[in-house]
Amino acid sequence: MELPDRVPGLTARAGITLRPWRLSEEDLDLVRQASRDDYIPAITTVPRPYTDAEGAAFVRRQWHRTETGRGYPFVIVAPGGRPVGSVGLWLKDLDRGRASLGYWMAGSGRGRGAASAALEAVAGWALHGLAVPRLELYVEPWNTASRRTAERAGFRREGVLRERMQIAGELRDMDLYSLLRGAPPEEDRAAEASALGRFGGTTGSH
Numbered sequence: 001m002e003l004p005d006r007v008p009g010l011t012a013r014a015g016i017t018l019r020p021w022r023l024s025e026e027d028l029d030l031v032r033q034a035s036r037d038d039y040i041p042a043i044t045t046v047p048r049p050y051t052d053a054e055g056a057a058f059v060r061r062q063w064h065r066t067e068t069g070r071g072y073p074f075v076i077v078a079p080g081g082r083p084v085g086s087v088g089l090w091l092k093d094l095d096r097g098r099a100s101l102g103y104w105m106a107g108s109g110r111g112r113g114a115a116s117a118a119l120e121a122v123a124g125w126a127l128h129g130l131a132v133p134r135l136e137l138y139v140e141p142w143n144t145a146s147r148r149t150a151e152r153a154g155f156r157r158e159g160v161l162r163e164r165m166q167i168a169g170e171l172r173d174m175d176l177y178s179l180l181r182g183a184p185p186e187e188d189r190a191a192e193a194s195a196l197g198r199f200g201g202t203t204g205s206h
């Protein structure tokens with residue numbers, strides 16, 4: 001399939017939208033907020049310490065990723081229009097039938113369902129718009145917020161990959177999550193199973 005040469009605009013649930021990065025005051029402010037987070041600079045190329053020059057270089061790096069076919073970095077925009085976070089779809093292993101995703105939110109926008117809504121929208125676009133068969137994401141086992149975000153967006157935990165990623169100079173264990181084009185999302189399957197159970201559609205013991 002011919003891949004789009006630019007990051008599209010997407011609409012997610014709960015009034016969240018997604019768009020490409022801009023070299024604007026508000027997007028630089030988002031990078032500035034992310035640079036103050038304890039964890040985000042360790043798992044991304046968000047600069048720490050922040051300077052306007054480094055912030056602008058970060059935005060240009062996102063554009064370059066799309067120009068070179070490496071992926072689609074989106075800004076997550078809250079219902080009022082304020083940029084609150086980022087989701088990236090990365091295509092390094094696309095020729096093997098899979099892509100990966102990463103995400104972060106500025107502290108001030110967290111806890112309102114924006115990350116999971118945005119992840120679900122980008123994953124849906126990747127699976128059904130770009131026809132990617134398998135999506136993966138990696139989460140440190142302690143990172144409950146990220147694990148819940150993945151699960152809420154329909155991803156299923158497959159297991160732990162030991163010492164899989166170097167973060168802050170250490171090899172860390174990572175939980176591997178996946179979502180397949182050919183399988184219903186995990187929460188649908190759970191709902192389906194519970195509906196079957198409730199309406200007596202299973203042969204299990206009751």
Ligand SMILES: CC(C)(COP(=O)(O)OP(=O)(O)OC[C@H]1O[C@@H](n2cnc3c(N)ncnc32)[C@H](O)[C@@H]1OP(=O)(O)O)[C@@H](O)C(=O)NCCC(=O)NCCS
Nearest residue numbers: 103104105110111112113114115116139145146148149152
């Ligand atoms: C992970 C992160 C993106 C979540 O963003 P968010 O906008 O707060 O997430 P949402 O509001 O969409 O919440 C998604 C789920 O996580 C749960 N959650 C959010 N923060 C939580 C926390 N601190 N502890 C426990 N659960 C949490 C929510 O309750 C929700 O679950 P539910 O639907 O079962 O209620 C954000 O915490 C973050 O940017 N963390 C730092 C960067 C990071 O860890 N990125 C992911 C790397 S794999």
